[in-house]
Amino acid sequence: MRERLLRLTAPVLERPVVVIESDDWGPGPADQALALAALRERLLRFRDLAGNPAVMTIGVVLSIPDPAAIAATGEYRACLLDAPAYRPIVKALLEGERAGVFALQLHGMAHYWPENFLAFWRRDEAVRRWLAEDGWRTEKLPAWLQSRWIDAAHGLPSKPLPAEAIRRAVAEETACFARCFGRPPKVVVPPTFVWDENAERAYAEAGVEVLITPGRRFPGRDAQGRLLPADRSYRHGQTLASGLKCLVRDVYFEPALGHDPAETLAQIESKWSRREPALLETHRFNFLDGNLGDSLAALERLLRGVLESFPEVRFLSSRQLAMDAPTAAPLSARLQTAWRRLRG
Ligand SMILES: [Zn+2]
Helix, strand or coil, rough: CHHHHHCCCCCCCCCEEEEEHHHHHHECCCCHHHHHHHHHHHHHCCCCCCCEEEEEEEEEEEEECCCHHHHHHHHEEECCCHHHHHHHHHHHHHHHHCCEEEEEEEEECCCHHHHHHHHHHHHHHHHHCCCCCHHCHHHHHCHHCCCCCCCCCCCCCCCCCCCHHHHHHHHHHHHHHHHHHHCCCEEEHHHHHEHHHHHHHHHHCCCCCCECCCEECCEEEEECCECCCCCCCCCCCCCCCCCCCCEECCCCCCCHCCCEEEEHHHHHHHHHHCCEEEEEEEEEHHHHHCCHHHHHHHHHHHHHHHHHHHCCCCCCCCCHHHHHCCCCCCCCHHHHHHHHHHHH
8 A cells, every 4th residue: 555655646647658678788798789789770760759769778787707817816806898898889888879779877887796706606616617607697697696785795694785885886886887988877777676775875976866676675685595575665756865766667578588578568558557657677688699589579569569559658768757757647637547546
């Protein structure tokens, strides 16, 4: 009931809004640059009535572990996205942004907390093998290790990180983002949606304006590595004590996992029936390793369906949605929306 009441006060959209959010892009093989170029080309084919192309926000991971340096020193060392080897990837991201189809946002300096990674690397043979063979695919690490804002260096359950360590890490990652892309990030997606009040404050202090949430915050990992129960709820467009504005992303579109565009369209319809935006979550793995062709075809079916079913749709980035949502719905629509949101 509390969540329904929270939803009641969310902005009432004047027209349907679809945001496609894709996480985990970062240092790795140049295949990613090819996939990003293909995505740019495909997204440009679809425009809303205002002439804006379909937008995919890109949650960027700024570094991966450096296998040779870690093996040689036994200490944590990283390869950063601003290294010359990854220039094709950065170039593809910036070209997409210039074309208006990508909006770059911060996912994290790394898709883990480095001390957790190093401690696990020291004791786990599978992670040592992963690092030697496949050390850029952070999506293949154990789920708990992919959380960034937890201390699990001495095992699970996780503990909170000291506020000062989080503050330093956020300053480091926003500076690295600015080196890569020529400006600091304005939108952040906390990895695995595990974060706390200190991370929220640190993001805001570093100039971040928008926090992407799944509508809840998970404060850590239990003894089995599962997400701890949520410790708070969020609603669309809510301004937090830290000053961050938050959005709720809870529609899943992962074609490589079998998500059908028709089902995603039904979820967009359901969001629109309550005049809420549809933020779609999709990850880079859909567009790599032989999945690219099928996933692009699914994305194309989805976007064609969106334009047919919702001719008034607006394609926006998360930041545009948070800062300037199209909300001028007539009174009758507002009342109907309130009723639908209360019914849940
Ligand atoms: Zn991620």
